[in-house]
Amino acid sequence: MKRRIAEVYKALSRAYGPQDWWPAEDAFEMMVGAILIQHTAWPNAEKALDNLRREGLLEPQRLLRISGPRLAALIRPAGMPRVKTKRLGNFLRWYQKQGGFEDLQRRATPDLRSELLAVNGIGRETADDVLVYAFRRPVFVVDAYARRIFRRFGLISGAEGYEEIRRRIEGAMPDDPHRLGEFHALLVAHGKATCRSRPLCDGCCLRRRCARNLEG
DNA sequence: ACCCAGGGTCATA
DNA sequence: TATGACCATGGG
Numbered sequence: 325m326k327r328r329i330a331e332v333y334k335a336l337s338r339a340y341g342p343q344d345w346w347p348a349e350d351a352f353e354m355m356v357g358a359i360l361i362q363h364t365a366w367p368n369a370e371k372a373l374d375n376l377r378r379e380g381l382l383e384p385q386r387l388l389r390i391s392g393p394r395l396a397a398l399i400r401p402a403g404m405p406r407v408k409t410k411r412l413g414n415f416l417r418w419y420q421k422q423g424g425f426e427d428l429q430r431r432a433t434p435d436l437r438s439e440l441l442a443v444n445g446i447g448r449e450t451a452d453d454v455l456v457y458a459f460r461r462p463v464f465v466v467d468a469y470a471r472r473i474f475r476r477f478g479l480i481s482g483a484e485g486y487e488e489i490r491r492r493i494e495g496a497m498p499d500d501p502h503r504l505g506e507f508h509a510l511l512v513a514h515g516k517a518t519c520r521s522r523p524l525c526d527g528c529c530l531r532r533r534c535a536r537n538l539e540g
Numbered sequence: 541a542c543c544c545a546g547g548g549t550c551a552t553a
Numbered sequence: 554t555a556t557g558a559c560c561a562t563g564g565g
Contacts (some may be wrong), residue, residue, distance in 0.1 A: 328565060350545045362547040369546090403545090403562040413547085467546055485554095512546050 325479070328361040332477055333503075336510040340517075343509035345378045346457035351425055354381050358453045359445065360402040371401035379425035388416050411445025433461045440447050448486050458536070460501040464493040469515030 348354035360369040375398040396405040439450035453463040474480045
């Protein structure tokens with residue numbers, strides 16, 4: 325099964341090429357984006373980020389200062405503005421208490437992960453996004469696309485929990501942040517390319533696009 | 541008019 | 554552990 329996982333990665337990599345995630349200027353913007361993207365399409369989150377950038381607010385201090393209602397108005401395109409305003413606030417207050425990015429970077433991955441998960445509004449997927457793309461830790465992000473696509477490939481049954489899937493993929497791949505980050509990005513690319521408006525997608529184009537690649 | 545998106549929390553059983 | 558309600562905008 326380990327081999328099969330590696331083959332799927334290779335096939336996706338050949339089919340879609342380098343993804344170079346996360347699309348952000350710096351680590352802080354990435355982390356803000358990770359909260360904004362929750363249950364939203366990327367263009368919506370990007371509009372919210374553009375609004376913040378235009379106002380010069382993509383810095384921890386600035387973002388901490390402004391009022392809740394103003395922040396909510398700026399991030400509204402990302403959806404759930406009041407919820408995400410709270411979550412950003414929780415994250416920013418936590419981040420402020422730390423000794424800066426460098427200090428966080430020195431922490432062991434499991435400790436850093438626990439810290440992130442302790443922030444209300446940061447769940448496993450968001451935490452793992454931050455770990456792999458901002459802190460470059462060797463972590464695999466399990467999202468809805470990963471579950472669907474892996475199930476179609478027979479890599480999982482569908483009953484596995486988040487941590488179990490993460491453990492399987494991490495165990496089958498090199499301990500390499502870049503590779504694991506690419507894997508997640510490739511799954512999103514493939515999901516967007518094939519499965520939009522077809523969530524269950526029986527007999528999906530995955531076969532057309534990927535079975536061929538897997539054979540070759 | 542409906543369904544969904546690169547989720548997460550909280551209440552409930 | 555496992556559902557369900559809720560958040561809420563923008564695109565197909």
